[in-house]
Amino acid sequence: MYGLMMDTPLLISSLIEHASTVFGGTEIVTRTVEGPIHRYTWTDAHLRSKQLAQALQTLDIHDGDAVATVAWNTHRHLELYYGVSGMGAVIHTVNPRLHPSQLVYVLNHAKDRALFIDLTFVPLLEAVQDHLQTVKHFVVMTDAAHMPKTTLPGALCYEDLLAAEDGAYEWPTFDENTAAGICYTSGTTGNPKGVVYSHRSSVLHAYGASLPSALPLSPGDAMLPVVPMFHVNAWGIPYGAAMCGYRLVLPGPRLDGAGLTELMAAEGVTVCCGVPTVHLGLLDHWRESGTGVPSLRMATVGGAAPTRSLIEAFHARGIAFLHGWGMTETSPIGTTCTLSALDEGLTDEQKVDVLMRQGRPLCGVRLRIVDAFGEPLPNDGEAMGELQIQGPWICSAYLGDEPGSALDDEGWFPTGDMAVIHPDGILQITDRKKDLIKSGGEWISSLDLEDVVTRHPEVSVAAVIAVPHEKWGERPLLVVQPAQGTSLSRESVLEFLEGQVAKWWLPDEVVLVDAIPLGATGKVQKSKLRETYGRA
Numbered sequence: 001m002y003g004l005m006m007d008t009p010l011l012i013s014s015l016i017e018h019a020s021t022v023f024g025g026t027e028i029v030t031r032t033v034e035g036p037i038h039r040y041t042w043t044d045a046h047l048r049s050k051q052l053a054q055a056l057q058t059l060d061i062h063d064g065d066a067v068a069t070v071a072w073n074t075h076r077h078l079e080l081y082y083g084v085s086g087m088g089a090v091i092h093t094v095n096p097r098l099h100p101s102q103l104v105y106v107l108n109h110a111k112d113r114a115l116f117i118d119l120t121f122v123p124l125l126e127a128v129q130d131h132l133q134t135v136k137h138f139v140v141m142t143d144a145a146h147m148p149k150t151t152l153p154g155a156l157c158y159e160d161l162l163a164a165e166d167g168a169y170e171w172p173t174f175d176e177n178t179a180a181g182i183c184y185t186s187g188t189t190g191n192p193k194g195v196v197y198s199h200r201s202s203v204l205h206a207y208g209a210s211l212p213s214a215l216p217l218s219p220g221d222a223m224l225p226v227v228p229m230f231h232v233n234a235w236g237i238p239y240g241a242a243m244c245g246y247r248l249v250l251p252g253p254r255l256d257g258a259g260l261t262e263l264m265a266a267e268g269v270t271v272c273c274g275v276p277t278v279h280l281g282l283l284d285h286w287r288e289s290g291t292g293v294p295s296l297r298m299a300t301v302g303g304a305a306p307t308r309s310l311i312e313a314f315h316a317r318g319i320a321f322l323h324g325w326g327m328t329e330t331s332p333i334g335t336t337c338t339l340s341a342l343d344e345g346l347t348d349e350q351k352v353d354v355l356m357r358q359g360r361p362l363c364g365v366r367l368r369i370v371d372a373f374g375e376p377l378p379n380d381g382e383a384m385g386e387l388q389i390q391g392p393w394i395c396s397a398y399l400g401d402e403p404g405s406a407l408d409d410e411g412w413f414p415t416g417d418m419a420v421i422h423p424d425g426i427l428q429i430t431d432r433k434k435d436l437i438k439s440g441g442e443w444i445s446s447l448d449l450e451d452v453v454t455r456h457p458e459v460s461v462a463a464v465i466a467v468p469h470e471k472w473g474e475r476p477l478l479v480v481q482p483a484q485g486t487s488l489s490r491e492s493v494l495e496f497l498e499g500q501v502a503k504w505w506l507p508d509e510v511v512l513v514d515a516i517p518l519g520a521t522g523k524v525q526k527s528k529l530r531e532t533y534g535r536a
């Protein structure tokens with residue numbers, strides 16, 4: 001027997017239609033690539049997304065065609081999120097920080113037919129244009145007054161394209177399992193792999209991520225996503241904002257501590273989100289300038305493990321801290337960590353212990369850990385194994401592969417992360433599988449060691465990698481970026497660690513560097529460190 005309820009497909013266009021109907025006057029504020037602040041409302045964004053859909057039709061873009069963006073977090077990028085997917089085409093958000101050879105690879109692999117480019121990235125595309133096999137149209141995301149001189153063939157102007165359309169357009173209805181977006185993994189080893197989100201998976205992810213136990217935002221909030229719209233859908237915030245009606249403040253290309261602080265303070269931002277390094281940049285700026293963002297009530301961090309000192313620094317300013325875990329293949333949010341009523345009696349320090357964990361799976365997501373033979377391990381807070389995940393917004397295969405081909409025999413997606421799961425279901429990532437250090441047959445977690453090092457007041461960023469060792473197999477090597485204006489020494493780091501970690505965890509070598517290399521998504525690039533220091 002089937003249920004007798006309406007079979008309304010879960011489509012991305014329904015989100016912006018909702019926002020324009022019930023939160024029509026709510027603002028979307030952008031610091032534009034051209035410089036000035038741009039303001040408009042969900043009603044305006046809806047109309048312009050429809051104009052964009054019409055313009056795509058005139059460019060001969062149809063159902064299932066891939067349309068790439070190389071762009072910052074701006075209102076125009078938001079219109080592409082809705083206009084492209086809404087009309088049945090597939091938005092491929094491209095990470096401009098990819099190596100040029102990988103940029104060419106992903107644009108050809110996804111068979112992108114049109115390319116929408118922010119002014120900043122025009123030179124990047126000019127340099128690789130001869131290698132692009134499928135792109136028919138290059139559109140520069142600006143107005144006529146700012147159109148650059150470019151060698152991109154037949155380059156079109158975004159605002160001119162929209163101005164030619166009237167927006168009298170009905171969003172089409174189609175199967176909710178239709179592809180809506182493509183995002184490639186960062187490709188730290190080999191070529192990037194394409195994850196293909198569907199309308200259904202993106203809408204369900206937006207519902208899951210909007211639960212009060214996940215990202216608790218309401219129409220009274222103003223959210224500034226530093227997490228880029230060119231990677232993992234900016235954690236689904238462009239969809240969640242339409243669903244929940246909070247104000248969006250989009251930072252465009254200025255992501256430094258001073259630029260973000262100025263915009264957040266001026267716009268009364270209440271919640272921000274990004275990788276830990278972005279938040280470190282904010283805190284550094286606040287310390288140096290004596291400023292802050294009085295309206296900020298919550299900092300949301302994901303993409304890499306936050307350190308205790310990061311969480312405490314926000315708490316000291318009266319700002320709540322929310323931590324989440326996910327990956328490109330999980331849309332991206334898999335878990336979030338918030339305190340529950342059961343944590344009320346804990347001391348402040350114990351509360352931070354809880355908040356450092358990656359948290360509970362969003363409703364709809366299931367987790368388990370397995371040993372090297374794929375056998376499930378208990379959720380006892382002690383057994384460590386590889387994390388596997390299932391759920392309606394988890395990838396089952398990569399672009400071009402057979403459905404289900406990314407899963408094991410029992411239908412689980414292997415994450416490549418090592419973790420323990422506590423008896424209350426809370427996930428704690430111990431490391432990436434490839435970053436764990438096996439010394440004398442015992443494991444050393446690089447994350448744990450980094451966390452202790454960053455409690456040293458003169459340490460800004462720390463990264464631990466394994467180096468081969470004749471006797472012990474592998475030993476930890478510590479790379480440290482000192483805080484600005486300090487005179488940190490190797491000896492002081494080692495002295496600080498002594499007594500705080502087991503003796504055999506102490507790094508054999510400490511290297512001080514001006515800047516630890518960050519990858520395409522703002523995370524510490526351990527592969528680079530391994531290339532430089534990971535010798536025998």
Ligand code: ADP
Binds near residue numbers: 187
């Ligand atoms: P890439 O870094 O290759 O672009 P993703 O953006 O998909 O890929 O990153 C996913 C990985 O980032 C996870 O598998 C995990 O190792 C790491 N990660 C994400 N969030 C956290 C977190 N809160 N704590 C620790 N590691 C995290």
